Amino acid sequence: MKLLVKNIRGKEWFIFLLVMLSGLAQVVMDVTIPDFMARLTDILQSDRVVLGDVIREGSLMLLFAFLSLIIGLAGAYGVAVIAGLISMRIREQIFGKILDFSLAEVSDFGTASLITRCTNDVTQIQNVVVVVLIVAFKAPLSAVLAFGKIVGKNMIWTITMGVIMLFIMIVSLLVLRHIMPLMVRQQYETDDLTRFDGEHLRGIQVIQAFNSKRFHSARFQAANDRLNDTVKRSGYSFTFLSAFSNSMMNFFNLSVYITGAFIIMNSSPAEKTGLFSDLVTFSAYALIVMAAFVSLVQAYLSIAKAMASERRISEVLNAEVSIRDGAGNASGEETDSVLSFRNVSFSYPGASKTMLKDISFEAKKGETVAIIGATGSGKTTLLNLIPRLFDVSGGKILLNGKDIRDYTLFELRNRIGYIPQKSILFTGTIAENIDYGENGKLAAAIDDIRRAAGTGMADGFIREKEEGYSYRVSEGGRNFSGGQRQRLAISRAVCRDPEVYLFDDSFSALDFKTDREVRSKLRKEAKDAVMLIVAQRIGTIKNADRIIVLDKGSIAAQGRHAELMKSCGIYREIAATQLSEEEMKAYA
Amino acid sequence: MRDTVKLSDFIRPHRKALAAAVIMGMLSAVLNVSVPAFISRISDVIGRDLFGNINLAEVRKFGLICLLLIAGGFLFADLQNRIMVEVSRKFTGELRKALDDKVDRLPLHYFDIHVNGDTLSILTNDVNTLNQALLNGTIAPILSGVTMIGCLVLMFVTNVTMAVGSVLATLAGMFVMAFALAKTNPYVKRQQEVLGELNGDVSESLNGFVVIKSFNAEKDVRESFCKKNEEMFRDNLRAQFTNGIMSPLMGFSGNLGYVTVCIIGAYLIYAGTPGVSIASVIAFILYVRQFSTPLAILAGSLAQLQPAFAASGRIFGFLNEEEMPEAEAGKAAFPEKTEGAVEFDHISFGYVPEVTVIHDFSAVIKPGSKVAIVGPTGAGKSTLINLLLGYYETGSGTIRIDGTDISEVPKEDLRNRIGYVPQDVWTFEGSIKDNIRYMNDSLSDEDIDRIIGLAGLEHFVSMLPEGADTVLDENCSISAGQKQLITIARAMAKNAPILVLDEATSNIDTRMEKLVQAAVDELIKGRTSFVIAHRLSTIRNADLILVMKDGDICEQGDHRELMEKKGFYYELYNSQFESED
Numbered sequence A: 001m002k003l004l005v006k007n008i009r010g011k012e013w014f015i016f017l018l019v020m021l022s023g024l025a026q027v028v029m030d031v032t033i034p035d036f037m038a039r040l041t042d043i044l045q046s047d048r049v050v051l052g053d054v055i056r057e058g059s060l061m062l063l064f065a066f067l068s069l070i071i072g073l074a075g076a077y078g079v080a081v082i083a084g085l086i087s088m089r090i091r092e093q094i095f096g097k098i099l100d101f102s103l104a105e106v107s108d109f110g111t112a113s114l115i116t117r118c119t120n121d122v123t124q125i126q127n128v129v130v131v132v133l134i135v136a137f138k139a140p141l142s143a144v145l146a147f148g149k150i151v152g153k154n155m156i157w158t159i160t161m162g163v164i165m166l167f168i169m170i171v172s173l174l175v176l177r178h179i180m181p182l183m184v185r186q187q188y189e190t191d192d193l194t195r196f197d198g199e200h201l202r203g204i205q206v207i208q209a210f211n212s213k214r215f216h217s218a219r220f221q222a223a224n225d226r227l228n229d230t231v232k233r234s235g236y237s238f239t240f241l242s243a244f245s246n247s248m249m250n251f252f253n254l255s256v257y258i259t260g261a262f263i264i265m266n267s268s269p270a271e272k273t274g275l276f277s278d279l280v281t282f283s284a285y286a287l288i289v290m291a292a293f294v295s296l297v298q299a300y301l302s303i304a305k306a307m308a309s310e311r312r313i314s315e316v317l318n319a320e321v322s323i324r325d326g327a328g329n330a331s332g333e334e335t336d337s338v339l340s341f342r343n344v345s346f347s348y349p350g351a352s353k354t355m356l357k358d359i360s361f362e363a364k365k366g367e368t369v370a371i372i373g374a375t376g377s378g379k380t381t382l383l384n385l386i387p388r389l390f391d392v393s394g395g396k397i398l399l400n401g402k403d404i405r406d407y408t409l410f411e412l413r414n415r416i417g418y419i420p421q422k423s424i425l426f427t428g429t430i431a432e433n434i435d436y437g438e439n440g441k442l443a444a445a446i447d448d449i450r451r452a453a454g455t456g457m458a459d460g461f462i463r464e465k466e467e468g469y470s471y472r473v474s475e476g477g478r479n480f481s482g483g484q485r486q487r488l489a490i491s492r493a494v495c496r497d498p499e500v501y502l503f504d505d506s507f508s509a510l511d512f513k514t515d516r517e518v519r520s521k522l523r524k525e526a527k528d529a530v531m532l533i534v535a536q537r538i539g540t541i542k543n544a545d546r547i548i549v550l551d552k553g554s555i556a557a558q559g560r561h562a563e564l565m566k567s568c569g570i571y572r573e574i575a576a577t578q579l580s581e582e583e584m585k586a587y588a
Numbered sequence B: 001m002r003d004t005v006k007l008s009d010f011i012r013p014h015r016k017a018l019a020a021a022v023i024m025g026m027l028s029a030v031l032n033v034s035v036p037a038f039i040s041r042i043s044d045v046i047g048r049d050l051f052g053n054i055n056l057a058e059v060r061k062f063g064l065i066c067l068l069l070i071a072g073g074f075l076f077a078d079l080q081n082r083i084m085v086e087v088s089r090k091f092t093g094e095l096r097k098a099l100d101d102k103v104d105r106l107p108l109h110y111f112d113i114h115v116n117g118d119t120l121s122i123l124t125n126d127v128n129t130l131n132q133a134l135l136n137g138t139i140a141p142i143l144s145g146v147t148m149i150g151c152l153v154l155m156f157v158t159n160v161t162m163a164v165g166s167v168l169a170t171l172a173g174m175f176v177m178a179f180a181l182a183k184t185n186p187y188v189k190r191q192q193e194v195l196g197e198l199n200g201d202v203s204e205s206l207n208g209f210v211v212i213k214s215f216n217a218e219k220d221v222r223e224s225f226c227k228k229n230e231e232m233f234r235d236n237l238r239a240q241f242t243n244g245i246m247s248p249l250m251g252f253s254g255n256l257g258y259v260t261v262c263i264i265g266a267y268l269i270y271a272g273t274p275g276v277s278i279a280s281v282i283a284f285i286l287y288v289r290q291f292s293t294p295l296a297i298l299a300g301s302l303a304q305l306q307p308a309f310a311a312s313g314r315i316f317g318f319l320n321e322e323e324m325p326e327a328e329a330g331k332a333a334f335p336e337k338t339e340g341a342v343e344f345d346h347i348s349f350g351y352v353p354e355v356t357v358i359h360d361f362s363a364v365i366k367p368g369s370k371v372a373i374v375g376p377t378g379a380g381k382s383t384l385i386n387l388l389l390g391y392y393e394t395g396s397g398t399i400r401i402d403g404t405d406i407s408e409v410p411k412e413d414l415r416n417r418i419g420y421v422p423q424d425v426w427t428f429e430g431s432i433k434d435n436i437r438y439m440n441d442s443l444s445d446e447d448i449d450r451i452i453g454l455a456g457l458e459h460f461v462s463m464l465p466e467g468a469d470t471v472l473d474e475n476c477s478i479s480a481g482q483k484q485l486i487t488i489a490r491a492m493a494k495n496a497p498i499l500v501l502d503e504a505t506s507n508i509d510t511r512m513e514k515l516v517q518a519a520v521d522e523l524i525k526g527r528t529s530f531v532i533a534h535r536l537s538t539i540r541n542a543d544l545i546l547v548m549k550d551g552d553i554c555e556q557g558d559h560r561e562l563m564e565k566k567g568f569y570y571e572l573y574n575s576q577f578e579s580e581d
């Protein structure tokens, strides 16, 4: 509820007021128009029908009806505006919040769940807002108006009414208790469905190759069945309640007349006429009261139904973001290192194992630092710490002498050009993919984009496309070869003109020639930048100013190629798998 | 050409149940409507003997009838509800299943031009919208339709002139309504589309989250999302408004009808038309009042159905997407025992017709040989594999396995013969064991352990608290190299006669690669294998090396021959060892 109220702002409260007034006005109309109808009938039933009277009353009624129509239209407009605004804002807030998340929160919630929360859950809320806005003002007013006509008329009937309303209420609460967990489940099961199907879509190539669609269909089907079963049960409870309330209203009407018969029987003749006419009015108006009550109960139930979604949305909005901006003004130490690791250790959130232990190294302006190590030794993990995708668990990382946690995230990441191990591109043009994100400078001109693509050796194949830089990239870059994707990802980082480059095995899909050319161009273009290169190929890192050999999360050795060939067993082993015998001998 | 799939195909199996639901609904409506009639009989009984002895026996009798009617009305309504939720459960289930199955029959090209999140939205949001409409919007309009027809018949029987007048007034309302619905229809359609786009945006952003974060792209991404979100608001505003005005509009039209009839009635009485009595006019007026309630319900339902139609348009648009051509079963078949002879016969291919990627590619591969495909990035190596696996249709030329044209056998048969490690690794949510075993249920846990050992995963798995039963999901990510090893293990487990390794070891360190390579070499003995690799050391021992350049084979032969030739391969090979200037 708070979520809704918070999202109506300023002048929009006037629209809200308009909706309210229109609701009230419509109730008044609803009461008045039948009077006109009755009067028209009376005129027709009178002995001498005067056409003029009919036309006069008729036009008056039409005028009223027209007024009611206009008010109704205005009300409908208000409802549409408010419901639309609320859902738009909530959607925007969720997505904005997701973008503030760090990786840890995203994997906590799960991608699929965040997707559903952003669309499906908001739709649930919007539907309820509409119901509430339409019913919430009308029903109480018509209940009050109708109740005013019968209040104090007859204790027994009033009590009957109360008892039956109480009964409806109790049943509704029971239904509610039944529905609530179902609603929560329903949304989580929608997550499952999204997850399995997203998996199916992403893995389609492998799934087809392994003829494993049955395996995935079965998983999907199970999730599908679970969801549909839940929807069925909650759907049934809801319709049950409306059938039940309907019957109860009829039952109430009946009981008023039956008790009426007895009451009238046992009353004094003088009271009888009055009682009888009371009976008729009471039943008529009490039914209005009850109808209003029932629709209120149902509106309440819809709200409760949407509470599941509201809670899920609030969970996202109120989630604590683990990685936040630093103060930005702390002053660092005087140092000539651009990047320094000081006794850094790290373990993944929730994992007990320490992934990185006591990592220390320095990288000076214009230096290339290479990281090599076995599969799973923690190379990617180490790089991820620098743009603060995760925060160190111990020790610190300094950029230009200042702890990276003292920078604002924006400022820190502006200085970094990251090429992740998996080259991810986005739907959009090639140019948009290269000139991606912000780096605190002006948007790149087409020449800058070309230059970056040139450095990344992507310019060649881009030019071959008829559309050139406006060629459309599919989601994830599916319409490019593995090596082309990698070169685009490199160009994207180059376009930022960063102080620190992070290459995570970013040359693995390139042939050796391209690999070498890209690196030599980079070295020329970005003379002053620090390059951190994770690679498997000795050739790629041989000329680095410092090579760090990572072994099970610790630094086994660091130094230049020649030194390591002499001193580091692991490095020699790696080299032995790649170099010719003569080369190996040279270092023996 | 396949028949198009229609909504009615999914409704038809349930038509009996739906008919039953409508009948139950009508019975319930009739019973409920007759309750007030009997109550007014009670009222008459009381009124008749107001000052004498009220006939309590009669009151009791009518009371009992009412009770029965109420109970019956509830019962039928409940039955109707039960039937409807069951129908909706089945309908939704079947629809989603059809959608999910469809994914498997789409050509890969579909995924080149569509965003996954958008497709996902069809499966969740659009199906939901349609289901809600089915659940809440089918029976009510049918019931009101029937009531309206009933009223109309009675009205026309009573008096044609007044009936025409009232119908005209109603028609005027309907006309305005239809106009409004037609006007908003494009927006309602767009609304479902934008919802899909938003879904796509969120999904894509989450998949590329690392890049968004490290490139400070949050603002841009948010802006693009907000733009779509605002469009959603505008479309939604119109849709919701139209939805909201239905009821006031029909209310007015009902009142208009009422007044029209009163005036006509008054005129008829005034003119002394024969056969028109005051009583008949009053009766007629009652019909008119009864006529307007179902009208309002009908209007409300129609507005509700509109988004459902839009959703249904998207759902069936997807279901009718062109499918990957599939050979009829039995047209041709592979020989019982696969030898593994593969022949590329003048293959040409382009992902889009205008740009040819593979030009007239021919090669004959002897059974059991190890074939390496090398070449610079973008040469078309993976494309060739895509064709071999039947993901795309060749533009011209044929690929034969053991003499059989692969386009003439069912894809399933073809793929059963090929073990494949794709360039882009993919693991699904499930244990490491399941990821390796995949569809090979015959493999025992010991077999899996052996494969884990062969693929060099032993150490890694032993470090995990739950070993091979550790579930890979978003919370448990593993390194890229580890993922690749799992993918290799998966292909090993498949044990197919032909093996395809597309850059299978690109992210694996070279010491590990050597181990795995030995295992792979052991595995591919006697099988035909295709190996794509940039690290040429892995392919030195290949029986045949195909050197590709810009979609053509520029050289072929074994390592020794090609080195002697001192051509493109020689250059490529030596580039590994050149040191930097």
Ligand SMILES: Nc1ncnc2c1ncn2[C@@H]1O[C@H](COP(=O)(O)OP(=O)(O)OP(=O)(O)O)[C@@H](O)[C@H]1O
Pocket: A461, A478, A479, A480, A481, A482, A483, A484, A509, B112, B351, B352, B357, B375, B376, B377, B378, B379, B380, B381, B382, B383, B384, B423
């Ligand atoms: N789905 C696609 N749609 C359109 N073009 C594509 C698609 N996939 C690949 N291409 C293009 O076809 C050409 C060949 O790509 P392919 O993936 O076969 O290269 P490759 O030889 O495997 O290169 P790499 O070594 O980089 O993986 C490239 O120019 C690429 O841009």
Ligand SMILES: Nc1ncnc2c1ncn2[C@@H]1O[C@H](COP(=O)(O)OP(=O)(O)OP(=O)(O)O)[C@@H](O)[C@H]1O
Pocket: A348, A351, A355, A373, A374, A375, A376, A377, A378, A379, A380, A381, A382, A421, B475, B476, B477, B478, B479, B480, B481, B482, B507, B508, B509
């Ligand atoms: N998000 C995560 N949560 C928990 N553990 C993780 C996570 N990501 C990786 N790991 C584990 O941490 C270890 C180091 O992974 P990392 O990705 O840093 O390896 P790597 O050196 O980059 O390997 P590769 O050469 O294969 O890319 C691996 O054992 C991996 O399973």
Ligand SMILES: [Mg+2]
Pocket: A379, A380, A381, A421, A504, B479, B480, B481
């Ligand atoms: Mg890595």
Ligand SMILES: [Mg+2]
Pocket: A481, A482, A483, B381, B382, B383, B423, B502
């Ligand atoms: Mg490739």
